[in-house]
Amino acid sequence: MGGATETLYSVIRRQGITRRSFHKFCSLTAASLGLGPLAASTIADALETKPRVPVIWLHGLECTCCSESFIRSAHPLIKDTLLSMISLDYDDTIMAAAGEQAEAILEEARAKYKGKYVLAVEGNPPLKQGGMFCIDGGKPFVEKLRSMAEESMAIIAWGTCASWGCVQAAKPNPTGAAPIDQVIKNKPIIKVPGCPPIAEVMSGLVTFITTFGKLPELDRQGRPKMFYSERIHDKCYRRSHFDAGQFVEEWDDECARKGYCLYKMGCKGPTTYNACSALRWNGGVSFPIQSGHGCLSCSEDGFWDKGSFYDRLTTIKQFGIEKNADQIGMAAAGVVGLTVAAHAAVTAVKRLTNKPDRTAPPK
């Protein structure tokens, strides 16, 4: 707990890391954040002089895939982020303390770093029945979240759960699970959607906040612009096949073997804001489309409720039977077409029977 006034530099020097390695790390981090050549020295300066940012990491209704992703970060290495860069004071999944000891740390950190700590929330709180669907330390999680958010500097909403609601908020949402921004209204919230978010996006964001001591620029939806300003589609390496009109028709056809665009297989790349096609996964090894499967849109709002993962068009459930926009439109056009035809027929009959005096037939 004593690390609040320590800088990152003093911590890593104590761990036997050389100044040379430290500067290498700064350069690599600057490069992975897409910053200019001067940023490496800015990062080094910040990490040498600024106290480490205390982070408190809470877990609500979630599957821990965000944590799993985070600990696989390669640039910067998670070891560097976790042990040196930030002061991760509380994370009940990976901390050594348990039970009352752990709860005591939480209270202590809340009091000690009042208004200075970053609250990282993985998962979301259920709101129905007073929040009893997620009990954490004997209390509903929503109470813990509210009390910890009160004294925080900012909140990071890890993953699609905290950002949008994800699977536990999918229809019919029996527990009333709600994203963080519907519960906490008075603090800046950074949404880092994805199920899970990319490891480097997570550690990159933490590095940015630690380094510059401020929050990154956010887009309209509250996501950091540096990672979420473009769609998967915009940087997809199969984009040329999309523009050429070369699409996979079946999973095992010739076009699939040739690596054509997966648009017709229901790839959600054109509607998904994430960095997968730029950063990729597992240290840049691959990402879903590269592995031959369409994007599921896991970082977008309500992606569980948009029908099949293999259809371009959303299923519209209001009509009782599951239909998409095309089927509904065609049915409506058919009904109207038939009505028009019937109306024309009645008109013709009426005209012939009602006006026998008219000699010329209607044109």
Place this chain on the structure above:
Amino acid sequence: MFVRDMRNEARQLPAAVDAAPTERGIGHRGAYVYDAPVRLWHWVNAAAILMLALTGYLIGTGTPAMSGQASGNFLFGYIRFAHFSAGYVLSVGFVLRIYSALIGNRHATQIFCVPLWRGCFWREVHYEIRRYGFLAIEPDRRVGHNPLAQLAMFLMFTQTITFMIVTGFALYGQGAGSDSWQDRLFGWVFSIWPNSQDVHTWHHLGLWVILVFVLVHIYAVIREDIMSRRSISSMISGEREFRD
């Protein structure tokens, strides 16, 4: 200058003509109803909608796979280019159409301004519904739209096209990037539907609303030409003739 000329013409002609249809040919009663900008817009708009509907449907469903290298093909790119170009034509046309409604004759404002607050308007709508339900047989002798047509035009065309322009530019802004004017002007759409897949779905449904409108529109125009003997050609010549 063109619009200005038309305005003068519009002022001189229909104001007098609407009140009492004049003799404009032997045995024909007619009236000048649609001024030139409205007519020109109608056909440009119709062509743009046809292009948008066809390309839009192809964009939604995808094309059959082209053979050869990706570098040798640009089919989907051309289809999307055609869609965006037609979208621009439609949007610019719609803005100019609003302008012409402000300065043109009263028929030019009909599809934008519907007197929903007037009791007599609704009584006439009721009468028109009876007429289309074969309960009244008096032919329509109006120079412009009848109230029911005006209502349908406003609800199905004006509103839908506005919606399509707004959602269309919002979706275009996704490709153009978050610093584009399209995103700045229309990006608020994604505050209503954060997942743009929903915007795609609504944009897609809009196509079918327009298609249904086109069906009813063409049918009603042809039927009126026959039943009320009001000339269908008035969207070309500008003059509404009553052939009886």
